[in-house]
Amino acid sequence: MTHRLLIIDDGLELLALLRQWLELEGFTVVTAKSGMAGLREAKRVPPDLVLLDIMMPKMDGWSTFRQLRSICDAPVMVLTAMATKEDLAKAESLGVDDFLTKPCSFDELRTRIGRALGERSSGAHDRFVLFDDGHLHVDLMHGARLVGQESVHLTPTESRLLLYLARRKGQTVPHKELLVNVWGPEYQEELRYLNLYVRHLCQKIESDPRKPRYVLNDQERGYCFADMAASAACGR
Numbered sequence: 519m520t521h522r523l524l525i526i527d528d529g530l531e532l533l534a535l536l537r538q539w540l541e542l543e544g545f546t547v548v549t550a551k552s553g554m555a556g557l558r559e560a561k562r563v564p565p566d567l568v569l570l571d572i573m574m575p576k577m578d579g580w581s582t583f584r585q586l587r588s589i590c591d592a593p594v595m596v597l598t599a600m601a602t603k604e605d606l607a608k609a610e611s612l613g614v615d616d617f618l619t620k621p622c623s624f625d626e627l628r629t630r631i632g633r634a635l636g637e638r639s640s641g642a643h644d645r646f647v648l649f650d651d652g653h654l655h656v657d658l659m660h661g662a663r664l665v666g667q668e669s670v671h672l673t674p675t676e677s678r679l680l681l682y683l684a685r686r687k688g689q690t691v692p693h694k695e696l697l698v699n700v701w702g703p704e705y706q707e708e709l710r711y712l713n714l715y716v717r718h719l720c721q722k723i724e725s726d727p728r729k730p731r732y733v734l735n736d737q738e739r740g741y742c743f744a745d746m747a748a749s750a751a752c753g754r
Contacts, residue, residue: 526556553577683743
């Protein structure tokens with residue numbers, strides 16, 4: 519059965535691009551450029567999943583989400599440039615199914631859509647936890663936490679880098695993909711930025727930064743986030 523996706527975003531270029539991509543993936547896609555238009559579409563034909571922007575005029579994404587919940591129970595994925603801890607906390611308290619920041623790769627979006635459609639039975643809190651091996655805990659709301667510490671202080675860039683890697687634990691993420699998604703398209707050739715920030719990150723989360731356990735380096739391909747069990751998959 520073809521899944522029906524409803525995308526609510528006031529960015530017309532992004533709407534057109536997402537529609538083109540997702541229709542090529544076999545989805546039925548309906549778009550709306552405002553919260554009110556999105557609510558009308560959800561009433562007309564209930565979607566299987568909603569992609570929702572937050573920063574929209576007249577009715578923002580949070581207000582739209584609350585009203586959507588009275589219309590349908592489809593999973594809602596927030597897709598927004600806003601990614602503060604307050605935004606993440608609000609998303610969790612409201613029961614948002616997933617939270618993805620712009621810009622993001624289409625591969626990431628496709629993976630997260632599949633997860634939202636197939637794994638909605640997970641608890642709300644678990645959906646925000648990316649990694650926990652009893653020593654290091656990584657989640658979307660609080661960032662990183664080590665055993666015996668409340669939290670690890672990360673800069674915004676270090677936090678974006680860690681979360682991006684942790685979402686793909688066990689996979690080697692190419693250098694260019696990290697640079698584009700953490701810093702932006704204009705930084706895709708700036709490998710020195712990536713190497714520098716990985717070193718800073720390792721100093722904060724690794725017991726021995728010289729022998730990292732979590733952030734593994736494949737110099738020819740990219741970086742990989744892994745626990746010891748998954749190290750082989752990262753080329754170590």
